[in-house]
Amino acid sequence: MMNALIVDPNGRRGLRFGEVAEPTPTAGQALVEVRAISFNWGELSFLHHMHRPGDVPGWDAAGVVVRAAADGSGPAPGTRVTTAGWNGAWAELRAVDAGELAPLPADMDFGAASALPAAGVTALRALRSLGSVVGRRVLVTGASGGVGGFAVQLARRAGAHVVASVSGEGRGETLRKLGAREVVVGLDAVVEPFHGVLDTIGGAVLTRAFQFVAPGGTLVSIGNASLQPSTIDFEQERARGGGRRIEVFTVGGAGYGPDLADLVELVSLGELDPQIGWRGDWRQAADAADALLERRVRGKVVLDLQRDE
Secondary structure (H helix, E strand, O other): OEEEEEEOOOOHHHEEEEEEOOOOOOOOEEEEEEEEEEEOHHHHHOHHHHOOOOOOOOOEEEEEEEEOOOOOOOOOOOOEEEEEOOOOOOEOEEEEEHHHEEEOOOOOOHHHHHOOHHHHHHHHHHHHOOOOOOOOEEEEEOOOOHHHHHHHHHHHHOOOEEEEEEOOHHHHOOHHHHOOOEEEEOOOOOOOOEEEEEEOOOHHHHHHHHOOEEEEEEEEEOOOOOOOOOOOOHHHHHHHOOOOEEEEOOOOOOOOHHHHHHHHHHHHOOOOOOOEEEEEEHHHHHHHHHHHHOOOOOOEEEEEOOOOO
């Protein structure tokens, strides 16, 4: 048996600590001793839509391989790794497909590594969908969140002129250091068009942001943190001219390993900040969930199962 965060409709934020059976890896899975996990807004907001009572949820975890995949794929026991998946991260042991992990340098903090999978890979893949952004204006909405913060950094590194949109004055303090050329509260101050928009908010923000997409440009709808529908007057948009599009983005369900390896390298080189805004012991999970869902965190929430030695 092992300790885990378990879905419980009667628990605070729908979670409780308890014991569950250890996972049984398939031939293509490694067994990882988890040292740190990170929370994502989406997995907490839709916890009971994605899981049943008694499930062990969780997308992101970093730790040490204790049993290599039986088919010979993946890293050897003792390898430090970060891992991705759609469940099973919030436990002392995780079975993970060999293609969904990336090795870590010996000096990389497990907490920083746990912050990369869902938010980092989402930002990376969404940015790629815009094509080349060298010298082009890119708007990131919800820029102080986990995905938004990675998107700002990766877009700037790719050569874009990044405009970061946040919901309040205090939420944009670090974004210029992360690479934003401009930080705006809302979109009222925006005048010039954008080649690309990476939108994490949805609702009225998406509607407004689409009005600033230049001909030939794209708005990538990454998420819907507003939990509100978006309404677009396409007749009005036709009057502005065509050649603009909206992409409904999904990160995809597999093959995270190579992208995780790229992100790990950037962090190791000091070129990407995992932007940990809240960190504590995993027995503080409910407090951490409160902080994230109540939008009191800038960046990522990280929970430690065991501190680095």
